[in-house]
Amino acid sequence: MSYRPSSARRQQTSINPITGEKIDYNKKSHFTNDQTAPIIPSLDLTDVSDSDRQPPPSARQYNGSARPSTAQGGVSARVGSYRPESRAYGNFDHQQAIYTNRHGNALQNTQYDLNPGRVPAMDIKVVYPPHPMSARTQRALSTRLPDSVRPAMILDGKVDYTPRPNLHSSVNSAIDEFQLAWLESGNHQDSLKKVAAEEQNEQRKQELMNEQVLSDQLSRYVLSDIEQEDDRHKPYIMQQQPRRNLDRRMHDTRVKTSTSLTENLLSKRIRFSCRIVTRDGKDALRELFGFYFMLDRTLAVYEYRILGKRSNALPLIPRGQYIHLSGYNQGQPYTLLDFYHGARIDFDTRSIMSLPETVRHRTKLTISIISINEQEKQTLLLDGIQDQKRRDILYAIKHPYSTEQLDYQRYLADVHQLTKPQIKQRTLIVYTSLAEYYRRRANVTRHEDKDPICICEKEDLLAGLHEYKIHLSAGHFSYIWSHMSIQGESNEFLNLLFGELNEKRFAQVIKAYSKVDPSKTGYTNIDTIKKFVNLYGHPYAIHNRLSDEQLWTRFCDTFRFAIDYPRISYSEFLNVYEALSIAVDQDDDFIHLINNTWHM
Template sequence: MGKSQVTEEDVNRAVEAVKNTYTKSDSPRLRDSEDLSESGDEEEQLQLSYTNKSFPSFQDSKKMDATEFEEFKRKQHLIETVMVDQLSRAVISAPEQDTRPAPRSHRPGMPRGTNRSLHESKVSTNTTATENLLQRRVRFGARLLTRNGHDAIRELTGFFFHVDGSLTIYEFKQFGKSAKALPFIPRGQYTFARGRRLQEPYTLTDIYPGANLEFKTAGLHSLPDSVRQQKVAVFRVTDVDDVAKSKIILSGVKPSDREKAYARLHMPKSKAELEDRVLMLEIQTFVRKLLKKRGVRTVMGLGHHCRKLDRNNTGLLPRFELEKALLHYHIDLGEGVLASLLAILDEEGTGYLDYPEFLRTVLGEMNEYRKSFVLRAFRKIDAGKQGVVTCSDLKKFYNAAKHPKVKSGQCSEMAVLKSFLDSFQYCEKTEEVTFQVFEEYYEGLSVGVENDEDFANILRNSWNL
């Protein structure tokens, strides 16, 4: 594994390589030279025309403001809870707490060596560690990458403490009218669990939207059983307090140099890591061009196809099955490119791959801003927070009345609703729609939407967000 330092010249070359994606003779190509430029899914196109901005009424605006304020209050409450928790732990575990005042043990009637009660601990320490701990922290949002819908929709918030390079992740839970922040990943110094940077410690520059944080599950007893069954738990960073982060990592850097310094700090750490990223980005750029007019059909079809093959529900499939699945859906990456990709994903050479990770790598993903709207919509439908809803639930919450063609009289509400539900035909037998399937639908739809706000409007209008 190469550890040579990455230069700006290396990055510039990588950018050019992605711009000229697959111009070589061994590049991925459409199977049988299929031309998709005119093909398209009518149901998908109907949903894509939902992007017109909705102008809320005065009452709707008041509701939106109230919702945003409630969300802000929840975040503040969570931050305060976590900081009190971490401060308490820091104070109680401080070395000077073990020092017993001599006069205390010589009081009449008090035997020597008597243990102090918890309330007798000092509320501060002689060092500045606790102060730095609280001040030099960066909050980030996170979510679990998992096939378990209940775990995928958990509300997670993490904190990176720059004073010692430690991090922690808490779960926000609502218990009736009260809310609590419960430890999910205990505070500690963690290292990369896989890949080119195996066993290297996480740093603040590794915390950015879209980054994956991976933790070996052994010894992490606060994780749910469904997560601990896997060797590695993968968390996706969804958002970061960039103000706090920039203040720390750009301390002492001139304002005129900050943009370049920030970019340099977030470069891949080695040329090998850069090459891996370039290969994956090239593949995703190429594939997403193919899926421009058939995103929903292909993404949902591939997901359903892989789950059917996974009879033991392990999340793993043989490499050859995944190769066949891509060809079945007319995605031909070419033998050389596919072999290079499989070597990265199957670094231990087991011959089996985590197929959700494989599909994310090949198909690419919508950004975390878009995913936040998908999560909000599903949480609104899934009142019980089980990670599973029914087709009846979708009908109940889906708002076809706001579709532009319904408003203009070109289409009926029933036709728009049917075009949406037809995409979930694989769920007809069980009547259940998992979060994974719901997310796959919008992953496919997202391919055809260039603008983030247009995509957000599709979710706002159709689910009354």
């Protein structure tokens, strides 16, 4: 028998260190005799019935009004007691179907209405057979159009069409009213969402261009470096070997020279999208991206092209330093401050041999910047600049225009305030007719490889204004004439007289024209346009105001001013939307008009 030490035995008593009370663990009644200790009641299942709707007898005898008496006290009173109600919530009497609070008082407006007639009858709508639709409405409904151009409601019968009062309620020309009516159909929000999606696609395209241009710049200058030529012109040592092994210029080409570029050196650059300022459709449809490198203040312009299934970046203007050809900074090289939204960059075509034939015949090539990342531009300009010059640079970024440019813009704005109200009610018919008038007075002959430039005499321009009752003072006319880049060019004269499209609107016009001229020839015809125009989405078609033939005839009347009708040039297509831009004040409305017209 093993001996158990006394230290391992359980202590029978202990002393509370706080109160000093002696606790004896052998007395089990120390806990059970305490009347204040909570006791768990026993579970009584004798009153359980099949239906859970009837309360137990113990609940019915108290009628839900008061607690059972606990005067007898003791453990038995607590164990056998039943609490039919809760102090936190009211009681429910199943026999009288009323609510009472914890004091037994009936609550107001809580008595159940057990009348079965209280339940309302089910509202069943009788579905009548559909009204027979006409063949025109069925054809319009069967045409699967995008959500932005699908009509919200197609009605049968003639319905008087009420145009938007603030846009063309006072339009006198039927052609203007027909074109502006496209604003009344479709969803404006869908048009804006599609424009935002196109901007994301444009961002991905720019990232692809950035990679290809960087690869081209890193490999181009290594092969054409002067050090490569020094090694190639070394005298050969005549040895007894075949002649084909003497010329080893390709094998001796260096992978890297002392002046070769690296990706780190070219990292400080700014990318921007641009376009060629021209009336020629071939060059206007070119998608261009420019790059300005802070390393040596050089500039390069690349063209985005899709060859087969691959997209490539083809150099249009090689990398080099270029200078201002006119203005206050004439003769000085371009800096990063010269690149901003809407800026015009001029190039001398005689010094650039890689330009296409359609551009080379001109003495000056002008590109306009469509978009540029202003945040990256500011970061590059403020890199390493002290606090004293940061304020001047920030001011130059926020105010890119010179004093001469601001005065020029203010003067033209005053001219526009005088000329636009004169043709506001007949914008499209006057603008296109005036463009046709100048073309006929100048005897324009189009060439496939040149711009459709229309040069008129000063008397011809004044005669056109007098013909269409446009009043312009002699001082304003002289100012416009002196500020024309090509004096007498009618399209430039109209832009200076009434204002030109901003870059946001111009981008939508280019997208619309690229649909009707997929080959990028600069010309289209009225039959090709018919495939893309959204005639069934026009409000006149939705409300059955005009027949199909009348709709098409009314649309063709818009382009009958073209000299070679039904052949329509890019310049004539642009004249239509330059005129509509005068009548539409908001950019979002103008974008919706184009998207709704051409299923964009």
